[in-house]
Amino acid sequence: MERYARQIMLPEIGEEGQRRLLESSVLVIGLGGLGSPVCQYLTGAGIGRIGLCDSDEVSLSNLQRQTLYGESDLGWPKTEAARQRLSAMSSATQFDLLPSGLTPLNATDIISGYDVVVDCCDNHRTRYLIDDVCAMLGKPWIYGSIGAFEGRISTFMPGGVRYADIFPDREDLSALPPSSGGVIGAVPGIVGAIEAAETVKLICGFDTTLAGRLLTVDVKSMTFNNIEL
Numbered sequence: 001m002e003r004y005a006r007q008i009m010l011p012e013i014g015e016e017g018q019r020r021l022l023e024s025s026v027l028v029i030g031l032g033g034l035g036s037p038v039c040q041y042l043t044g045a046g047i048g049r050i051g052l053c054d055s056d057e058v059s060l061s062n063l064q065r066q067t068l069y070g071e072s073d074l075g076w077p078k079t080e081a082a083r084q085r086l087s088a089m090s091s092a093t094q095f096d097l098l099p100s101g102l103t104p105l106n107a108t109d110i111i112s113g114y115d116v117v118v119d120c121c122d123n124h125r126t127r128y129l130i131d132d133v134c135a136m137l138g139k140p141w142i143y144g145s146i147g148a149f150e151g152r153i154s155t156f157m158p159g160g161v162r163y164a165d166i167f168p169d170r171e172d173l174s175a176l177p178p179s180s181g182g183v184i185g186a187v188p189g190i191v192g193a194i195e196a197a198e199t200v201k202l203i204c205g206f207d208t209t210l211a212g213r214l215l216t217v218d219v220k221s222m223t224f225n226n227i228e229l
Helices: 002-008 014-022 035-045 060-064 078-089 107-111 124-137 170-174 186-204
Strands: 025-029 049-053 094-098 116-119 141-147 150-156 213-218 223-228
Touching (some): 025 035, 035 078, 124 170, 186 213
Antiparallel strands (some): 213 223
């Protein structure tokens, strides 16, 4: 257990928490700016099995913020490129490749196979799908979104406040195209790191997750706000 010694020494985690992490499975939906730090930190923390869900390929414009990839990965499916990079970090972690992405046809089958879902996608339609399926299956999920200098994070637990409760304009938001606006690379890094921390806390049994709260981050003014839901 020497590999994880620096987190095992934390009384909130300890050997029991590390065992939970090693036995857990996490589905990461989206392997872009948010998915990159999420996958790296979860792999480093010792998550036993990670689902890599994305239908995209690595492009040159990704490299400004998507730290999983390099120039040699251009044109590769993100699932393949991510697995290659993450496997070099931990040979003990199992990586499931899901290159078809998440769709209404496969969402239930895919999500049912994991303990926790982490949203790293770039569109509302997929988030509503995650919200619906996780509510139906009783699965917790971590929400994250970014734009320009800002980000938002929350944790949704079975039976609690839902994403659809916070954003009730489903039809209007689902009709919007995937996010393609500007963003500085550090923003998804910060938000993704918080999502990874929420995931570790959730698996280890912390009672201080963002469940029932929405955390907003503004890097331009360097302000963080907690909003009770």
